[in-house]
Structures are given as structure tokens and as C-alpha cells.
Amino acid sequence: xxxxxxVILMILTCLLPLTAAAAEGTVxxxxxxxxQQMDSQIMRRVGTYPEGRACxxxxxxxxxxxxxxxxxxxxxxxxxEEVMRCFVEAGYRVxxxxxxxxxxxxxxxxxxxxxxQTTQLADRDVSTxxxxxxxxxxxxxxxxxxxxxxxxxxNEVLASSSAxxxxxxxxxxxxxxxxxxxxxxxxxxxxx
Numbered sequence: 001x002x003x004x005x006x007v008i009l010m011i012l013t014c015l016l017p018l019t020a021a022a023a024e025g026t027v028x029x030x031x032x033x034x035x036q037q038m039d040s041q042i043m044r045r046v047g048t049y050p051e052g053r054a055c056x057x058x059x060x061x062x063x064x065x066x067x068x069x070x071x072x073x074x075x076x077x078x079x080x081e082e083v084m085r086c087f088v089e090a091g092y093r094v095x096x097x098x099x100x101x102x103x104x105x106x107x108x109x110x111x112x113x114x115x116x117q118t119t120q121l122a123d124r125d126v127s128t129x130x131x132x133x134x135x136x137x138x139x140x141x142x143x144x145x146x147x148x149x150x151x152x153x154x155n156e157v158l159a160s161s162s163a164x165x166x167x168x169x170x171x172x173x174x175x176x177x178x179x180x181x182x183x184x185x186x187x188x189x190x191x192x
Contacts, residue, residue, distance in 0.1 A: 027075070027165055028082050034147055034161035035086030041159035042130075042149065056129050057093040059152075060084045063134035063145055075165075075174035076136055079145055083132060095128055097121070128152050138175060142166050 042056060049055050060083070063076040088094050100115040115121065134147035142164045149159040165171065 027078055027171070030145065030163035030165050031079055031082030032086050034145065034163050035083050035090065037161040038147070038149055038159035039087075039090050045158065053091040054093060057095055057127075058084070058087055058130045058132060058149065059095050059097050059128045060132040063136045063147065066135040066137045066146075069135075071177070073136075073175050073177050075143060075171060076145075078174065079136075079147075079165075080132065080134075083147060087132075099123070130158055138167075140167075143171070143175070 039053075043052070046052060046055055060080045062072045062080050065071040065073070065076075084094050096114070098114040098116060098121070100113050100117075100120045103111050103113050104115075105111050129152055130149040131152055132147060133150055134145060136146070137144045144162065144164050146162045147160065148157050150156070151158055167175070
């Protein structure tokens with residue numbers, strides 16, 4: 001009986017970290033959790049205004065790798081997209097700064113209007129209250145995101161949040177930016 005209890009305790013000890021990782025889970029779940037935390041912090045500041053969330057406009061930037069602030073990844077871009085989705089759903093005014101002047105139609109890519117070419121932007125002057133910015137750190141088993149809403153005209157952090165996303169076979173390819181030397185786990189394993 002004593003041995004069975006020890007075996008069960010050992011199994012639970014091994015599964016506990018997996019349960020914690022599953023609680024934060026996928027990128028959309030982590031983004032939702034972070035957006036809700038930042039929403040709570042912002043609402044403590046603007047909750048007295050009748051407009052509430054609608055008086056706050058937000059622009060998003062992409063989280064960057066903490067070890068090299070000029071480096072990002074598709075996973076970081078996806079996280080930014082998911083957090084912005086949450087802010088739109090919550091009622092914030094979210095501005096898309098990548099909107100181009102015109103719709104571009106190409107046979108292979110289809111119809112696009114988003115661009116990162118500054119000469120093609122519809123509007124280069126953006127008036128916003130807050131900017132979403134952040135960093136991420138890659139470990140062997142997970143990616144830790146730290147996001148902030150910064151006051152657009154000062155260095156003040158209006159809200160901040162963190163979440164950890166486990167590295168899965170689905171997320172692993174999103175850690176590498178095509179054409180860049182991104183930090184990636186050197187070994188990837190998963191439980192069957």
C-alpha cells in the first residue's frame with residue numbers, strides 16, 4: 001500500500017507541471033488571459049469616464065526577443081494579433097497602423113491591404129492613447145511573453161501582463177523567423 005501511494009505521488013509530481021502549462025495553454029488562451037489582466041488595470045484608470053473602454057485607442061507593435069530587440073518571430077506576431085482581437089472584443093478602439101493606401105491584388109497572394117512598407121501606408125500619423133509593446137523569452141520547453149500598454153506620449157506603463165506558452169509541435173515552427181537567426185530550443189520532445 002505504501003509503494004502504491006509513493007508511485008501515485010511520483011506520477012502526480014510529474015504531471016503537475018503539465019497541468020500548469022495546460023492551464024495557460026495555447027496562444028489564444030494566453031492572449032485572452034493577458035488582455036483581461038491589462039483590461040482590468042486600464043479600467044481602474046478610466047472606469048470613471050462615461051465612455052469607459054471606448055475612450056482608449058490602442059495600436060499594436062510586435063513583441064521582440066528579449067535578447068535582441070530587433071528580432072521577432074511569427075509566434076510573437078500571432079500573439080500580438082490575438083491580444084488585439086481581445087481588445088476589440090472588449091470595446092477598445094484599436095487602430096490598424098499597417099493599413100495600406102490601396103488594395104493590392106496579386107495572383108499568388110490574393111487581395112491584400114496590410115503592408116509594412118512605410119511608403120505604402122494609408123496614414124503615417126497615428127493619434128492613439130496606448131501602444132501595445134512587449135518581449136518574449138524562449139526556453140527549452142516554453143515561451144514567456146511580457147506585454148505592456150505604454151502611454152503613447154510618455155514612457156508610462158499603463159498596464160502589463162505576462163504569460164507562458166508551452167512549446168508544442170504546432171508552435172515550434174513559429175519560433176523561427178524566415179531569414180533570421182532566431183533563438184530556438186536545440187532539442188524538441190513531447191509526451192506521447
